């Protein structure tokens with residue numbers, strides 16, 4: 163039952179394969195199958211109709227880029243439209259902050275609160291949790307038990323019936339921690355007194371973020387509910403839970419659109435460790451029941467614009483850690499650095515041996531370390547001093563020496579690339595060749 | 601409840617009515633333009649044909665695909681927007697198409713009825729007949745053992761407290777087995793509920809064997825001539841083989857008279873997949889839908905019963921112990937078709 167949709171989409175795509183002229187009937191069939199796949203994944207029906215209309219129009223009207231087959235052309239449009247629908251994944255910063263969790267009854271708020279606490283703890287931050295659920299029997303026991311497992315302070319008051327008072331006291335009690343997460347009782351948009359309560363909690367705690375926790379199985383109800391929460395407290399991130407089941411999470415996608423926010427995390431299991439950052443491409447693949455969509459699109463894009471593969475970033479004057487992160491990803495795809503450099507007609511320019519020798523495992527370590535950096539640090543590595551190095555190392559489970567080594571590598575790359583900038587033409591040719599090799 | 605679903609169904613009904621009216625007043629198309637479905641139609645839906653026969657009067661009405669395609673497409677959207685799962689929607693639409701297409705002898709004044717009857721029979725065909733838990737309990741040897749199953753967070757524990765409260769009001773004695781030994785705070789949650797509704801709970805410690813707890817509760821019931829044993833279980837996903845086989849073991853040890861599968865009325869298409877798997881792996885006798893107070897769309901009720909062919913017994917309509925409604929398919933369909941004020 164599960165895979166029939168994915169395979170009928172694949173069949174529809176097959177009909178477009180090898181064609182050089184866009185075939186109206188085939189596109190229409192594809193769009194119909196796409197509609198069914200998205201509706202079955204619980205994406206809001208009206209959204210699906212809008213989306214499929216624009217996919218159809220674009221597929222029929224836009225000229226496929228030179229060298230790109232019709233199938234890849236349509237596929238790319240489908241992918242682009244879906245990506246734009248779900249927006250960028252909501253950022254998670256590692257600064258001092260208060261996060262308010264909200265959501266329907268049983269959506270997974272308490273479990274997710276503990277999971278998020280664990281996430282920030284791993285990043286090396288001091289974390290505390292407040293139990294503002296005064297309604298559900300056993301709520302405080304549940305959260306206390308989970309927090310004890312990871313050694314995180316949990317503030318709650320057993321006999322207090324006013325959640326707002328608990329939050330006020332909890333914020334005072336936890337003033338020394340860097341990240342405070344507030345778990346709230348389940349509620350839905352029609353429960354006016356509970357909506358009023360969470361508005362009051364938001365007013366008192368002035369949270370940095372208000373995250374809506376949504377069960378992956380939630381159906382067409384998702385848009386309305388999300389709107390209710392958004393109007394009340396301004397949702398700026400969505401967490402989809404229970405993705406370890408078979409639900410596709412289309413409801414959560416509707417919630418993202420409704421709140422104009424992004425997806426922060428995915429919950430995929432009952433234990434505290436079962437939390438992932440959101441990855442749009444794997445989410446789309448799951449929505450459509452097709453495993454290889456991103457890969458297909460990437461291959462298609464490599465054919466049309468190999469010179470776009472990060473050359474611009476390389477050639478830009480300012481080379482931040484963020485650029486380096488992107489590059490590590492790109493280079494990882496293209497193969498070892500030494501091989502890349504070996505093909506460059508560099509006109510006698512020397513590449514430092516250490517730079518060429520960076521292995522892919524090392525690159526992976528570097529990426530982990532950079533994941534523990536704040537936005538400011540990624541943009542301007544100069545701000546990273548001794549204490550920041552300590553914090554970054556703690557968060558990434560690395561040694562301070564490794565962090566320093568990464569910073570040194572960055573400086574080295576910066577130097578090397580400065581020297582390369584004169585060779586734009588050759589570099590582009592090189593990239594084109596990569597496009598063809600792959 | 602159901603208000604928007606109801607309104608939209610009504611709109612579609614009217615449109616279908618108009619289309620049929622138009623077809624009725626325009627001259628009958630040539631025989632050749634009749635869709636091929638015509639021949640196979642009669643054998644497959646005798647019920648509808650019977651109904652139409654009773655309405656026969658003078659003129660002939662021929663409906664073609666063209667007449668009903670638009671309104672049926674609209675109906676399809678209405679169903680989908682109200683969380684009726686895609687396969688179920690397909691089934692309803694094709695049943696209606698079959699019922700309406702081809703050659704009917706009919707009369708002008710019966711068009712409203714024609715549409716409504718078709719829709720009603722399609723919905724009732726999907727919803728099946730209900731089950732009254734109280735008469736079920738009355739008819740069985742005591743203690744009557746009821747097992748609650750379902751995925752995480754759907755409302756099993758709360759529902760058990762509500763059902764216990766409901767049965768107590770009907771004069772039955774009840775004991776609850778605290779079979780969720782996994783989830784943090786589960787023991788405290790159920791103990792509090794039970795204490796509030798004045799029901800005995802049997803519990804072991806966190807991490808214990810759920811079968812053993814349930815077994816103890818049955819022993820307790822036998823020793824104290826308690827009428828009903830309600831067994832809670834930890835929520836689990838149908839794609840976790842080890843957890844499902846644990847549940848299957850629980851069922852073997854307990855030998856329940858009734859397995860009630862609990863899901864949320866607000867669940868989307870996954871509702872049919874998991875209902876199907878639970879039914880296949882551990883068996884389901886009846887279904888309870890919770891959170892119907894969240895402006896439920898009603899679709900999950902239709903799709904789950906359509907998929908596993910088991911009756912819905914209760915709706916959960918809030919977090920209070922009184923928020924429980926025995927479910928009747930005819931009442932739902934009546935309400936959806938705007939025939940009764942709830």
Ligand SMILES: Nc1nc2c(ncn2[C@@H]2O[C@H](COP(=O)(O)OP(=O)(O)OP(=O)(O)O)[C@@H](O)[C@H]2O)c(=O)[nH]1
Pocket residue numbers: 265266267268269270271272273274295298301346347348349403404405406407429430431432436752753783835837
């Ligand atoms: N399999 C799985 N179960 C989950 C996930 N997230 C939460 N759960 C389970 O879902 C159920 C409900 O989770 P809770 O965290 O208690 O949900 P809640 O939103 O706090 O519930 P209320 O406070 O009652 O509104 C529990 O059984 C959790 O173990 C997940 O990602 N995967």
Ligand SMILES: Nc1nc2c(ncn2[C@@H]2O[C@H](COP(=O)(O)OP(=O)(O)O)[C@@H](O)[C@H]2O)c(=O)[nH]1
Pocket residue numbers: 267268298348350750751752753754755756757758759835890891892893894915916917918919923
């Ligand atoms: N609004 C509403 N909430 C419900 C209903 N039934 C259960 N809940 C809530 O849903 C959440 C999960 O319920 P619980 O009984 O713990 O689910 P379980 O994990 O399946 O045992 C709790 O917060 C309940 O209060 C209902 O009918 N309506």
Ligand SMILES: [Mg+2]
Pocket residue numbers: 271272273295298301346347348
């Ligand atoms: Mg909770």
Ligand SMILES: [Mg+2]
Pocket residue numbers: 756757758780786832833834835
């Ligand atoms: Mg429970």
